[in-house]
Amino acid sequence: MTHYIEYRLGPTDDGKEVLFLMQKVLGFTTKKVRSVKHEEWGILLNGERVTVRARGKEGQLLKVMLEDSQEKQNKIASTKMNLHILYEDEDLIFVDKPAGIVSHPSKGHLSDSMINGVQAYFENEGREKNERSNIHLIGRLDKETSGILGIAKNSVTAERMIKQRQRGILIKEYYALVKGNPPEEGILEIPMEEMRDARDGDKLKMKVGQSENAKTAKTFFQVVKRFEKFSLVSLVIETGRTHQIRFHMASIGCPLLGDSFYGDGPELGISRTALHAQQLTFTHPFCEKVMRIESEMPKDLSFLLR
Structure with a gap:
């Protein structure tokens, strides 16, 4: 349609x-x-x-x-997945991304990303309402991060959502399990730049930015609950740098549980980086209704909170 x-x-x-x-x-x-x-x-x-x-x-x-040309869309491999759709209308779709799956096709993951799963959904179960929908990712999540992944179905919607993010109207809140006892709340403004991981030269790692290539990065955090060996923290990022939350929390001595890059790797039964995109608020780009999308913390993290 x-x-x-x-x-x-x-x-x-x-x-x-x-x-x-x-x-x-x-x-x-x-x-x-x-x-x-x-x-x-x-x-x-x-x-x-x-x-x-x-x-x-x-x-x-x-x-x-509003529909886009199908030329680019048809190049995306279609891979059927059991998608958990959090919200969908004719302009937007939000899915619950499990940990362990990449957000979009990339080297080594040309057909097993969340985007490939959404493409299959558009072609099959959701075909009637998505016959001419296209896929425009609204911010990606790292492979080990779970939670809300947003997709615009046409370029105009994507442009409006990106502008909302730039203006601070679109806000994504993350939950993280971090080691130690961070301050009750705070703002981290630590510049970042890329470096190659010493153990694996193909992997990018972040360090404190001191060169002309450094990028500004701003993270807001607040402790939700403290436990004996870790804390549950709510975080909102003003900038969307690679590994920003992981790097910033590690920089104050509170790395995320399970983080093999900036922390001590698997511990306390957590086998992946303990980060979850829990809530997204924004204004709908056309009807201007204030929207709130939520995702429950998955069991591989929530078992520690009981």
């Missing part, structure tokens, strides 16, 4: 070009405008197909197709 974004022209829109309305009001990029204007029913004004140079009138309804 073809999906459109709709906009009713107001008094200030009278006489303005469709191109102006698409870019300045609806937020379409030049690339997206170029793509949709060649679709047979890509741009409609009061139900009539128009070009981007047409001028609108107050009260008219502008409808622009």
Whole structure:
């Protein structure tokens, strides 16, 4: 089913070009405008197909197709998985990622990522409502991290969600089990830069940034509950650097349980990095409703909290 974004022209829109309305009001990029204007029913004004140079009138309804070209989408391998869908509508889908699965196809994981599973879902069970949906990842999770993974179904939705993240409207909260007793709450602003792991030169590791390649990184944390040998901590990151939470917590002497890179590896029955994307809040990019997506902490971590 073809999906459109709709906009009713107001008094200030009278006489303005469709191109102006698409870019300045609806937020379409030049690339997206170029793509949709060649679709047979890509741009409609009061139900009539128009070009981007047409001028609108107050009260008219502008409808622009949201679907992307299927060329890129068809290159993604389809691998059936038992997906746990947390929320889905015609613009977005959020799935619960288990630990041990990568977020997107990469070297060595061309067909066993979460994206491959979502592609299979779009082609099979969800085919009726996703016939022309595309996959745009909204922030990835490391292989060992579990929790909420967000995907936009078209490029306009993706662009709007990315802008929300940049403006601090989209907020992802993580839960982590960390060693020791961190301060009750705090803000970590430790610059980061990449280095090669001494034990495995193919793996990237982070260090305190001191060169011109260093990137700023900001993490907010708060202790939720303390236990004898570890603490449950809530974290929100303002920047999304590789390994940011793991590196920042290790930098204050509180590495995540199970972290073989920045901590002591498996311990207390935890065999993977104890990090879970627990909650995501944002404003829906079209209906502007405040949304909250939640994911329960999986049993391989929650057993320690009993």
